[in-house]
Every structure is written in C-alpha cells, then in structure tokens.
Amino acid sequence: MKERTKLLLIVGVFLAAFYVPWSHPIIRQSGLEAFMMLQEYAREHVLTCLIPAFFIAGAIAVFVSQASVLKYFGAKANKFLSYSVASVSGTILAVCSCTVLPLFAGIYTRGAGIGPATAFLYSGPAINVLAISLTAKILGWQLGLARAVGAVVFAVITGLLMAIIFRKDDASRTQGHIYVPDPEATGRTLLQDALYILTMVLILIFAAFAKPAPGSTGLWPSIFAAKWYITIALLIILGIMLKAWFTKDECKSWVESSWGFMKQIFPLLGGGVLVAGFMLGRPGHPALIPDQWVQSLLGGNSIWANLIASLSGAFMYFATLTEVPILQGLLGAGMGKGPALALLLAGPALSLPNMLVIGSVMGVKKTATFCGIIVIMSTIAGMLYGYIAA
Numbered sequence: 511m512k513e514r515t516k517l518l519l520i521v522g523v524f525l526a527a528f529y530v531p532w533s534h535p536i537i538r539q540s541g542l543e544a545f546m547m548l549q550e551y552a553r554e555h556v557l558t559c560l561i562p563a564f565f566i567a568g569a570i571a572v573f574v575s576q577a578s579v580l581k582y583f584g585a586k587a588n589k590f591l592s593y594s595v596a597s598v599s600g601t602i603l604a605v606c607s608c609t610v611l612p613l614f615a616g617i618y619t620r621g622a623g624i625g626p627a628t629a630f631l632y633s634g635p636a637i638n639v640l641a642i643s644l645t646a647k648i649l650g651w652q653l654g655l656a657r658a659v660g661a662v663v664f665a666v667i668t669g670l671l672m673a674i675i676f677r678k679d680d681a682s683r684t685q686g687h688i689y690v691p692d693p694e695a696t697g698r699t700l701l702q703d704a705l706y707i708l709t710m711v712l713i714l715i716f717a718a719f720a721k722p723a724p725g726s727t728g729l730w731p732s733i734f735a736a737k738w739y740i741t742i743a744l745l746i747i748l749g750i751m752l753k754a755w756f757t758k759d760e761c762k763s764w765v766e767s768s769w770g771f772m773k774q775i776f777p778l779l780g781g782g783v784l785v786a787g788f789m790l791g792r793p794g795h796p797a798l799i800p801d802q803w804v805q806s807l808l809g810g811n812s813i814w815a816n817l818i819a820s821l822s823g824a825f826m827y828f829a830t831l832t833e834v835p836i837l838q839g840l841l842g843a844g845m846g847k848g849p850a851l852a853l854l855l856a857g858p859a860l861s862l863p864n865m866l867v868i869g870s871v872m873g874v875k876k877t878a879t880f881c882g883i884i885v886i887m888s889t890i891a892g893m894l895y896g897y898i899a900a
C-alpha cells in the first residue's frame with residue numbers, strides 16, 4: 511500500500527469518527543448493520559467459499575503454465591473456444607460476485623485476454639444452476655428462463671465488447687508473450703494437474719452447496735445432506751495428491767501464491783462489505799437507505815425503473831441465492847417484472863466490494879467500462895422482458 515493511500519485512509523477514518531453523528535438512531539442502526547453483514551459474510555462464505563477459491567487461484571497461478579492460459583484464454587486464442595468455456599463456467603462454480611474474484615485475478619494475471627477473463631468474471635456468479643433453478647421455482651419459470659438465457663448472452667457480449675474496447679491494451683499485455691517456452695518438466699502429467707485443480711473446484715462446489723428450499727425433493731436435498739461427507743472425502747483425496755505428486759517447494763509456492771491473493775483481496779472486500787451494509791443493510795434489516803425508497807422507484811416498466819434496478823443490483827451485495835428471496839419480497843411490494851430481471855442480471859455479478867477488487871486487478875477505467883456495460887445491458891433486457899411479460 512502506498513504511503514499516500516495510507517494517509518488518506520487514516521484521514522478518512524478520523525473524519526468519520528469526528529463528524530458522523532453516531533448517536534443518531536438511524537446512523538447507529540446502519541453502523542450495526544454494516545458489522546452484522548460483515549459477520550454474516552465471515553460465517554457463511556469465507557471458510558466454505560473464499561478460502562477454497564483463493565487456493566484454486568494460487569494453484570492456477572503456480573501450476574497452470576502461462577502457455578496454457580494464453581492458448582485457451584489469451585487475447586489471440588480461439589475465440590469460439592475461449593468464450594464458450596468462459597461464458598458457461600458459472601454452471602460449474604456456484605459462487606457469488608466476491609468468491610469469483612480470486613479465480614478471475616488468477617487467470618487475468620496469468621495472461622488471459624480481457625474478453626474471456628471478463629466473460630468468466632460475469633458468468634461465474636450469474637450463471638449459477640442452483641440460483642437459476644431456485645428463481646424458476648419461486649419466481650416463475652419465465653423469469654428463471656429469462657435469467658439463464660440473459661446471463662449466457664451477457665457473458666459473451668460483455669467479453670466481446672471489453673475485448674474490442676481495450677484491444678490495444680490487450681495487445682500490449684501480450685507483447686512479451688509472443689514466444690512462450692514450454693513449461694518446465696514437473697514429473698506430473700497434464701491429467702494429474704487437471705485432476706488436482708478439479709478436486710479443489712469440487713471442494714469449493716460441495717463446501718458451498720446451498721440449502722435447498724423447504725419442501726424440495728430430488729437430487730439437491732440428497733447432495734446437501736451428504737455435502738460434508740463428500741467434502742471431507744475430497745480433502746483426503748487432495749492430501750493424497752499433494753503427498754504423491756508435489757514436492758515440498760511446490761506446495762510452499764502454492765501457499766505463498768494463495769496468500770498473495772488473500773492479502774490483495776481481503777482488505778478491499780471487507781471494506782466494501784462494511785460500506786454496502788452501512789448504506790443498504792441486510793435483507794429485511796433497513797439501514798441508511800430505507801427499503802421503501804428503493805421499492806417505490808421500481809414499479810412499472812419504465813426506463814428509469816429498470817435503470818434504478820440495475821444500479822441498485824450493481825451496488826448491493828448478494829450472497830449466492832439471497833437475491834431470490836429479496837426479489838420475492840420486492841415483487842410482492844409492487845416491483846415490475848422487467849426491473850426484477852434487470853436486478854437479477856446485474857445484482858449477482860456485481861457489488862460494491864466486487865468493484866473495488868476488480869479495480870485493483872485491472873484498473874479503474876476497465877472496471878468502470880465493465881460495470882457500465884452490465885448496467886446498460888441489464889436495463890435494456892429488463893425493459894424487453896417487461897414488455898413481453900405484459
């Protein structure tokens with residue numbers, strides 16, 4: 511952290527302590543909500559979602575050769591292959607907008623083109639099989655289908671637009687990688703490395719497996735009931751792989767790389783969660799901005815209602831699956847179906863903590879463009895869906 515940044519942080523904390531009227535009931539409630547949201551995030555998402563994601567990112571950075579990254583996700587990679595893989599990745603990783611960050615940072619810093627990388631960044635939290643199925647079950651199959659189709663299309667279009675807008679930056683990033691030597695021999699096969707990373711991805715999936723809605727039947731409740739047995743079995747398998755296939759130095763490099771991502775992302779993430787909690791609170795717990803203010807602006811299917819829904823979704827933090835009960839309440843309070851889809855398309859993929867971290871990885875200009883594309887497309891999609899539904 512630069513000295514100027516440290517100074518600004520100290521000054522900001524001092525001014526907040528000096529001028530914010532903490533004795534006011536609303537301000538006090540908002541402050542409590544900020545820390546309650548941080549506690550909720552720490553209890554429900556850090557151990558089961560973020561920590562596995564950090565270790566996956568560290569593994570990608572250390573064990574996935576840059577040649578492989580450039581081959582499948584590089585700026586000059588086969589576009590059909592890279593965007594196809596990136597745009598449907600969320601069907602495998604049931605993650606929220608913050609859990610996907612270390613995975614995005616891992617592939618982007620290894621040389622992935624900004625198009626496929628941002629397509630992956632959007633699709634990770636947006637194309638979530640569990641969330642889409644829950645949306646269809648609770649909010650109706652029409653909204654669930656619209657969310658699924660819209661998310662896949664958004665991922666591809668967002669990636670393509672980012673690649674076009676920042677094609678010169680992408681070209682300069684790859685100038686030093688025109689010739690990439692073959693990776694050094696490690697004594698492992700490509701299949702072994704793939705199984706190692708796949709095992710960690712499965713640990714992330716099962717450890718973070720959300721509880722199905724009450725009354726659900728079929729496969730999901732059975733998986734949820736066995737999630738910890740499966741996770742423990744996968745951890746044992748991972749330990750055997752590390753013991754048999756990796757050297758001590760390789761394991762040390764993996765941990766150091768994972769720790770590097772944690773140091774970069776955790777402070778910004780925590781600060782962003784606090785700000786989001788202070789401004790908007792948790793579902794059912796109002797904070798500085800009352801719920802009724804948001805609800806009163808989201809009725810009908812006007813361009814403003816859809817734009818406000820997109821912007822609200824973009825700045826609010828949605829843990830995986832929480833957007834569905836929130837929208838259920840908003841729809842019951844008179845929210846239009848168009849703004850509901852706009853919020854569904856913008857909300858899970860973006861959040862204030864998410865924006866702060868993305869900015870530290872790929873810069874403010876690219877982050878602002880990425881967020882702007884999603885907000886504009888969500889607004890348009892919401893209006894179209896609202897018109898069709900009407």
